[in-house]
Amino acid sequence: VTGAGGQTGAIVVRKLLELGVGEGKTFSCVRAMVRTEESADKLSKKLGDVQGAEIVLGDVTDPVSLGAAFKGADAVIVCTSAMPTISKLSLARVIAIKLLSFSHVSAKPCFWFEAGQSPEHVDWLGQKAQFEAAQEAGVKHVVLVSSMCGTLPDHFLNTNMENIVLWKRKAECALVNSSLPYTIIHPGGLLPHFGSNDKAEGKKRQLHVAIDDELQLQEDNDKRTIPREDLAEVCVRCVLEPDVSVGRAFDLGSGPEGAGEAFEGKPGQLKALLDTLEGRNCNYTDKDAAFDKLETKNSRGC
Secondary structure (H helix, E strand, C coil): CECCCCHHHHHHHHHHHHCCECCCCCECCCEEEECCHHHHHHHHHHHCCCCCCEEEECCCCCHHHHHHHHCCCCEEEECCCCCCEECHHHHHHHHHHHHHCCCCCCCCCCEECCCCCCHHHHHHHHHHHHHHHHHHHCCCEEEEECCCCCCCCCCHHHHCCCCHHHHHHHHHHHHHCCCCCEEEEEECEEECCCCCCCCCCCCCCCEEEECCCHHHHCCCCCCCEEEHHHHHHHHHHHHHCHHHHCCEEEEEEECCCCCCCCCCCCCCHHHHHHHCCCCCCCCCCHHHHHCCCCCCCCCCCC
């Protein structure tokens, strides 16, 4: 699992470990790749009593560092992503506009990325480096956690975050065009939202799949988000059921808690979920693959 120090990656690692690791267990080894020793320590604390992960260091912006992490892996779940920092100046502007307009006018904050950690470096070049490392290591299945909004250049995630999802989609094209068996997942907004104290438990919601941002474009917007716990569960099932998941690229959202049949990660549920697509997969175009850069505002000044 790469990006194992992040919120979603850590949950994926925990779920894999809970299935059993070691001789005669579900997995002979679960390897968690993080970027720094500090992240390794934090991951160990997050996992708590759920032990058994082999935590290794690797930096997707340094391809040479990936070889040892990928060596001997049968499957790789890619959870890496560029991490934005909110512009405090833009946040103050958002609050001011809301107050002065009595909440009748809304505005979005802007974000910036540390040098060398932009979406271009992490979500395009960094993911491409991982795919190349996976090919070199003979990996049999890559599960890529990407994002919705790859077909929507005017979406907030792209206009205010340096085209982050357009870079992700470019990387997806590289994976699709490689010789690697793959599964590509485009989750909606991840719950709980960053900084929120609300809980978003897994196995309590019905999941929904679609392609090419259909869930984003629906007027009924209650399927545009998904708990990280449920996303992680789908990642695990994709690894366990390659006959169902390989070659699939789909958007993933969830309904309200308690509505419909909850996805609990039971055998057969992933197949039933993907069967609702009737064989459809996300469509990738030459334009997606050729994406370079759009004219954007300065990431710090917005």
